[in-house]
Amino acid sequence: MGCSARYCLLTLTMCLVSExxxxxxxxxxxxxxxIGTSEDQxxxxxxxxxxxxxxxxxxxNNGFASTHGIVQTHPTGNDPFSTFGTVDSTAGPSSNPFAQxxxxxxxxxxxxxxxxxxLTRNGNGKLGLKHLDxxxxxxxxxxxxxxxxxxxxCARACRENEPPRICYYHFTLEFYTVLGxxxxxxxxxxxxxxxxHCQCVLADxxxxxxxxxxxxxxxxxxxxxxxxxxxxxxxxxxxxMEVTIHWHGIWQRGSxxxxxxxxxxxxxxxxxxxxxxxxxxxxGTHFWHAHTGLQKLDGLYGSIVVxxxxxxxxxxxxxxxxxxxxVMLLSDWLHEDAAERYPGxxxxxxxxxxxxxxxxxxxxxxxxxxxxxxxxxxxxFTITPGRRYRFxxxxxxxxxxxxxxxxxxxxxxxxxxxxxxxxxxxVNTIISFSGERYDFVIEANNIPGAYxxxxxxxxxxxxxxxxxxGILRYARGPYQPSTPSPTYDIGIPQxxxxxxxxxxxxxxxxxxxxxxQLKNARHIxxxxxxxxxDVKIFLPFRFFVYRPEMLFQPNTYNRYLVAPQGxxxxxxxxEISYMSPPAPxxxxxxxxxxxxxxxxxxxxxDCGQNCMCTHKIDIPLNAVVEIVLVDEVxxxxxxxxxxxxxxxxxVVGIGRSPDxxxxxxxxxxxxxxxxxxxxxxxxxxGDLPPAKDTIAVPNNGxxxxxxxxxxxxxxxxxxxxxxxxxxGMNVVLQVGTQADLPPVPPNFPTCGDHLPPIxxx
Ligand SMILES: CC(=O)NCCc1ccc(O)c(O)c1
Numbered sequence: 001m002g003c004s005a006r007y008c009l010l011t012l013t014m015c016l017v018s019e020x021x022x023x024x025x026x027x028x029x030x031x032x033x034x035i036g037t038s039e040d041q042x043x044x045x046x047x048x049x050x051x052x053x054x055x056x057x058x059x060x061n062n063g064f065a066s067t068h069g070i071v072q073t074h075p076t077g078n079d080p081f082s083t084f085g086t087v088d089s090t091a092g093p094s095s096n097p098f099a100q101x102x103x104x105x106x107x108x109x110x111x112x113x114x115x116x117x118x119l120t121r122n123g124n125g126k127l128g129l130k131h132l133d134x135x136x137x138x139x140x141x142x143x144x145x146x147x148x149x150x151x152x153x154c155a156r157a158c159r160e161n162e163p164p165r166i167c168y169y170h171f172t173l174e175f176y177t178v179l180g181x182x183x184x185x186x187x188x189x190x191x192x193x194x195x196x197h198c199q200c201v202l203a204d205x206x207x208x209x210x211x212x213x214x215x216x217x218x219x220x221x222x223x224x225x226x227x228x229x230x231x232x233x234x235x236x237x238x239x240x241m242e243v244t245i246h247w248h249g250i251w252q253r254g255s256x257x258x259x260x261x262x263x264x265x266x267x268x269x270x271x272x273x274x275x276x277x278x279x280x281x282x283x284g285t286h287f288w289h290a291h292t293g294l295q296k297l298d299g300l301y302g303s304i305v306v307x308x309x310x311x312x313x314x315x316x317x318x319x320x321x322x323x324x325x326x327v328m329l330l331s332d333w334l335h336e337d338a339a340e341r342y343p344g345x346x347x348x349x350x351x352x353x354x355x356x357x358x359x360x361x362x363x364x365x366x367x368x369x370x371x372x373x374x375x376x377x378x379x380x381f382t383i384t385p386g387r388r389y390r391f392x393x394x395x396x397x398x399x400x401x402x403x404x405x406x407x408x409x410x411x412x413x414x415x416x417x418x419x420x421x422x423x424x425x426x427v428n429t430i431i432s433f434s435g436e437r438y439d440f441v442i443e444a445n446n447i448p449g450a451y452x453x454x455x456x457x458x459x460x461x462x463x464x465x466x467x468x469x470g471i472l473r474y475a476r477g478p479y480q481p482s483t484p485s486p487t488y489d490i491g492i493p494q495x496x497x498x499x500x501x502x503x504x505x506x507x508x509x510x511x512x513x514x515x516x517q518l519k520n521a522r523h524i525x526x527x528x529x530x531x532x533x534d535v536k537i538f539l540p541f542r543f544f545v546y547r548p549e550m551l552f553q554p555n556t557y558n559r560y561l562v563a564p565q566g567x568x569x570x571x572x573x574x575e576i577s578y579m580s581p582p583a584p585x586x587x588x589x590x591x592x593x594x595x596x597x598x599x600x601x602x603x604x605x606d607c608g609q610n611c612m613c614t615h616k617i618d619i620p621l622n623a624v625v626e627i628v629l630v631d632e633v634x635x636x637x638x639x640x641x642x643x644x645x646x647x648x649x650x651v652v653g654i655g656r657s658p659d660x661x662x663x664x665x666x667x668x669x670x671x672x673x674x675x676x677x678x679x680x681x682x683x684x685x686g687d688l689p690p691a692k693d694t695i696a697v698p699n700n701g702x703x704x705x706x707x708x709x710x711x712x713x714x715x716x717x718x719x720x721x722x723x724x725x726x727x728g729m730n731v732v733l734q735v736g737t738q739a740d741l742p743p744v745p746p747n748f749p750t751c752g753d754h755l756p757p758i759x760x761x
Contacts, residue, residue, distance in 0.1 A: 137170050138233075145168075148166050148167075149167050151168075155224070164228045165228045167229065167231065171214060172235045173212070173234065173236050174211070174212055175239065176201065178217075180201070182198070182199035185198070185199070185200065186198035186199070201215065202362070202376045203333065204363040204468075206335050208335050208336060211299045211300050213302060218329050218360065219300065221302055221304070221324070223304075223324055225307050225308070226282070226309075226312070230277075230280070231277070233275075234275050236270065237272070238295075241292075242270055244260040244268050246261060246645075247281075249287070249693055250279055250281055251648075252645075252646060252713070254280075255278060255279045256646070256713035256742070257745070258277045259645055261716050262291060262584075264584060265713075269749075275749070284418065284419020285303070285304075285305055285418075285419055285439050286305070286437065287302065289301040295338075296398050296722060297332070297399075301329070301331065301396045303327045306419070315415040318415060321387060321389050322389075326389055326390065327360070327394070328359060328470075329359070329394045330359060330393065330397065330403050330455055331357070332354035332358075332397045332399045332466070333356040333357065334355055335355045338722075343559070343560050344561055344563070352561075352564070353464060353564070354397075354464075357466050360379045362378055362379045362470075364468075378469055378470050379453075380470065381471070381472050384475050385448050385475075388444070389443075390439060392437065393437060397433075397434040397457075398434065399460065401457040402431050402432065402457075402501065403455055404429055404456045405453070406495075408454070408481070408492050410472065412426070412441075413425070413442075414438055414440045415439050415441055415521075417436065418436060422519060422520060423520075423521050427496045429496070431497060433499075435643045436696075448476075449478060450479055452481050453472055454468075467491075497512040498512075498513050499512075500512035500514065503656060503698030515690060516680070518690040520650070520688040521688075524688060527708060528624060528650050529685070535620070535623045536626045538574075538628045539627060539629050539731070540629075540631075540632045541573045541631065541729060543634075544571075544577070544609055546558075548568065551568055561723055570728055571719070571728045571729035575611060576603070576615045577611060577612045577728030578718075578730035578731060579612045581596050582751070582753045583753075585616075586713070586741065597613065616714075617733050620735075621735060623708070623709045625706065625709050627706075628679070629705070630665060638721075639696040639698050641694050642695060642717060643693060644693055644715060644716075645715040647693065648692060651690055651692055652682050652683060652687075653680040653681045654680065657700075664700060665702065679702065681704055712735050712741050713734075713735055713736070714734050715733045715734075716732055718731070
């Protein structure tokens with residue numbers, strides 16, 4: 001019964017499963033013993049009942065999810081409904097459920113003996129040792145080195161004068177499965193942070209192969225305090241695959257070689273190898289993801305939260321809680337490997353638009369053909385009446401769809417974007433693009449109950465009407481919202497929108513707020529606002545559309561993407577399509593043939609319309625840099641989000657052509673507008689352009705960014721849409737020279753071509 005070729009209705013699957021892994025429902029008491037968690041566990045039995053979208057538990061009151069603990073910014077308040085109490089200096093070890101197994105306090109700086117959940121029993125009632133095997137390498141490292149702190153010790157309230165920690169993580173990357181056999185052993189019961197108690201990945205209830213980190217989706221969350229050192233051992237067990245991990249939003253000052261860009265800052269990590277990343281985090285909401293190939297879209301991502309003492313956050317007075325569980329990672333989701341969509345097909349499953357959207361890896365899916373809906377758990381965020389909560393939203397989409405987030409019955413006060421604080425603005429809906437983060441405060445000031453959270457995929461996602469729901473639940477209130485579930489077409493009213501798609505940013509309006517209208521909550525280097533920057537770079541970008549006869553000429557093998565309408569395209573920035581060099585710029589610069597490099601001023605001879613080379617622009621250290629990104633994409637209605645590694649830049653202007661006669665903006669027109677002083681720049685005394693590291697260039701428009709190039713390195717600037725990266729929408733900014741960079745650590749892996757002389761027998 002029940003299983004179509006492509007997916008199983010979870011109800012049926014889980015009914016089967018429950019017979020094997022029983023106890024969950026039939027013998028709740030034994031289940032309780034077996035899993036050794038809080039009594040609330042038994043409620044989880046109800047979630048697979050057919051036909052309902054009942055979320056089965058709340059993320060605050062669960063057992064092992066307590067690795068999340070609770071991080072509170074103001075140690076005076078106590079959340080009366082939290083099971084584990086709040087983390088504050090007076091709470092001592094008991095605030096940390098793992099710490100209960102030992103005697104030393106959380107500030108001792110030494111690793112305590114038992115970082116693992118208690119041993120579990122398997123279905124036969126025997127002790128299952130699986131968990132020990134699973135985390136053995138992490139455990140071993142932590143045991144060996146007493147200077148290291150475990151992930152749950154690092155996810156804490158931050159205070160001034162506390163010594164920094166060294167926070168250790170071990171990521172095991174594997175091929176894995178949604179609804180795999182692990183789901184016969186257990187059902188996940190929480191938003192897991194670092195180690196999942198249960199290795200069953202449910203996603204949206206549709207079976208598929210994925211790539212996973214520690215058998216979790218999303219992968220582990222890294223939550224630390226500013227000045228902590230983060231150490232992540234990435235162990236690659238994806239057969240036949242290489243990988244790098246990029247720490248999106250982390251500036252990597254002094255650790256430039258750990259930025260995770262293949263062939264720019266490192267050789268990719270080979271199968272069977274472990275690569276140790278070490279960095280110190282700048283404060284804010286960030287995330288990590290694979291930067292190689294299409295792996296991110298198959299599941300290799302997770303959140304990063306770098307907290308500060310409240311005294312250092314200009315908006316800390318606006319919220320009472322900054323919980324480890326109130327991270328909201330949005331991802332788009334396919335029901336097949338991403339590689340099925342690249343270079344792309346002409347007949348079935350065309351284009352690159354996702355089937356679904358996930359919130360923290362959770363969601364449900366409605367089969368458009370049968371109308372059946374899976375009933376996997378939705379994400380639930382629990383709040384207490386009267387309190388104000390900081391939410392940290394991460395757009396980890398890979399496709400071109402913007403994500404629109406709306407909370408039923410609650411305003412959102414935006415207080416930060418891409419990790420950088422802004423002066424608070426109140427909105428009802430946030431539209432975000434791949435790579436962006438928005439932090440907002442929600443006050444639990446409505447009638448205690450359960451409220452819908454709606455995340456709609458816009459743009460191309462409108463074709464499949466991809467959306468996902470979550471629940472904002474008042475503690476001790478009902479689990480199920482009283483209103484009908486919002487649909488794609490009849491959703492929660494959007495109200496005032498952060499980041500409107502029309503990008504009308506330079507006129508008064510009360511229905512929307514553009515990013516360029518946000519005000520930085522921090523001081524701005526006056527040099528940023530000077531009339532003339534030291535370096536000014538116009539970067540137009542577009543697609544090149546191949547004629548098939550050109551693309552499929554015998555003995556040529558140019559890359560391409562089959563776009564939704566069937567065009568075969570590559571990406572161009574300043575008429576160049578980025579190609580990776582054969583070895584990393586940062587560690588093996590001299591191994592690279594200088595002819596490999598190019599830029600607008602140095603185009604290789606006879607480089608045609610599809611010019612492919614390693615696009616690199618040199619920038620003097622400490623220069624004030626202005627970049628004008630100009631959307632030259634014809635026809636399609638896309639806004640491309642550009643991400644810069646190594647920096648947060650100031651967004652000094654967003655706009656479209658003021659010239660009514662111009663149908664399509666291009667480089668020539670943008671240069672002309674600039675000469676006439678008609679490009680929008682907020683550089684007046686007292687202007688406070690917000691700092692970001694990812695910004696959408698409006699369709700048929702431009703964005704102007706500025707930064708002072710104080711961080712030397714090789715920094716990728718690129719469209720964050722995954723399929724645009726692989727067809728070349730990237731450029732490397734080389735800031736300073738090799739002499740300005742720290743040397744790579746000893747035995748840094750090397751790679752490159754192997755082309756020895758051909759020997760005759
Ligand atoms: C004429 C033209 O520029 N065609 C490109 C269309 C395109 C390319 C890539 C995408 O991801 C997409 O959605 C659409």
